[in-house]
Amino acid sequence: MKTKLMNWFEKRKKVHQEKMMKLGKCPDCRGYGVVIVPIHYAGSNIECYKCNGTGKYSEWEKHKQ
Numbered sequence: 001m002k003t004k005l006m007n008w009f010e011k012r013k014k015v016h017q018e019k020m021m022k023l024g025k026c027p028d029c030r031g032y033g034v035v036i037v038p039i040h041y042a043g044s045n046i047e048c049y050k051c052n053g054t055g056k057y058s059e060w061e062k063h064k065q
Contacts, residue, residue, distance in 0.1 A: 026051035026060040 017027045025031030029048035033055040037046050047053040051060040 021057050024057050026055050026057060028060065029055060031055040 020027040020030070023031065026033075026048060028050045029035050033048055033051065033053040034045040035048050036044055038044075048055070050063050051057075052063070
């Protein structure tokens with residue numbers, strides 16, 4: 001059973017993906033090519049594995065679930 005919060009989150013995610021598609025940017029890294037990880041000993045920036053560091057939506061689309 002889905003809650004209102006789950007429905008809101010799914011809708012928000014869909015809107016974000018549509019916005020990034022229009023801009024041609026990867027939704028996970030927002031086009032930067034890196035993902036910021038809040039772990040001090042592992043480094044703060046890790047290459048985005050969904051777009052292979054390109055920041056492009058087309059590359060992200062190839063590797064999405």
